[in-house]
Amino acid sequence: MDTRTVTGDSRPGPAGRAALLVLADGRFPAGGHAHSGGAEPAVKAGRIRNARDLEAFSRGRLHTTGLTSAALAAAAAAGIDPLRLDEAADARTPSPALRAAARRLGRQMMRAARATWPSAELAALAAARPRGAHQPVVLGLAARSAGLGPEDAAHCVAYETVSGPATAAVRLLSLDPFEATAVLARLTPDMDRVAEQAAAAAHQGIGALPAASAPLLDITAEQHAAWPVRLFAS
Structure with a gap:
């Protein structure tokens, strides 16, 4: 039983906390390791050269596309129609390369989520979007299936928004992992x-x-997609 239903507390109980750790774990097989979050073209262009540059890049990404993605995930976790949210995600992703990457990641996330927390809602979205919904x-729907709430889903997206470029920078720059x-x-x-x-935005619809x-990020994503040789998919 979800302890939040009993207590009215919006924070996850012990089981929810553990589920959040599983979902946010970089080893969760959702395909994120193959994507740099825009770090690869930024490194090539000289905009990320060291830890200071990585921090500035990641902070900017977090407060722009990260905020948008976190709100979409929070809304899905709150029970808003995922098909309408998928359309809203399309409208908020002007780059065709990034839309394609988001749907590829969505397919992989769906496979992992259904194997881990199977639910009728996940099955319905998979059937409606066989080529993948936005990640x-x-x-967010995976978080809901795991008994997590909107802010939990938003935290997960916020973390992956910055952890992806950080992991990529270690590989691309031989940056010290510490x-x-x-x-x-x-x-x-x-x-x-x-x-x-x-x-907060998700609760308003x-x-x-x-x-x-x-x-x-949109411009460099299109350029990156055309590279004949690259280390990361996006």
Whole structure:
């Protein structure tokens, strides 16, 4: 039984807390390890050269596309129609390359989520979007299936928004992993704020969801998709 139903507390109980750790774990087989979150083209362009640059890049990504994605996930976890949310995600993702990447990641997330927390809602979305729904929407529905709430889903997205580029920078720059982890630690207050904003917007419905964007990420995603050789899928 979900302890939040009994107590009225919006925080996850012990089981929910453990489920959140599983969902946010980088070893959860949802395909994120193959994506750099825009870090690969940023490294090639010289915009990420060290830990300081990585922190600035990740903070910018978190407060733009990260906030948008976190709100979509929070809305799905809150029970808003995932098909409408998938359309809203399309409208908030102007880059065709990023839309394609989000749906590929959504397919992989769906496979992992249905194997881990099977539910009728996940099955219905998989049937309606056989080529994949946007990853944040699937993640939010996975969180809901795991007994987690909107802010939990938003925290998960906020974390993956910055952990993806950090992991990629270690590989791309041979950045010291300790430095990369320190960057993530310094960003935790920002992650908390973004998750709170996202969850608050989700509770107001689709019309209130943020549409923050990062045009340079869109441009470089299109360029990156055309590279004949690259280390990451996006």
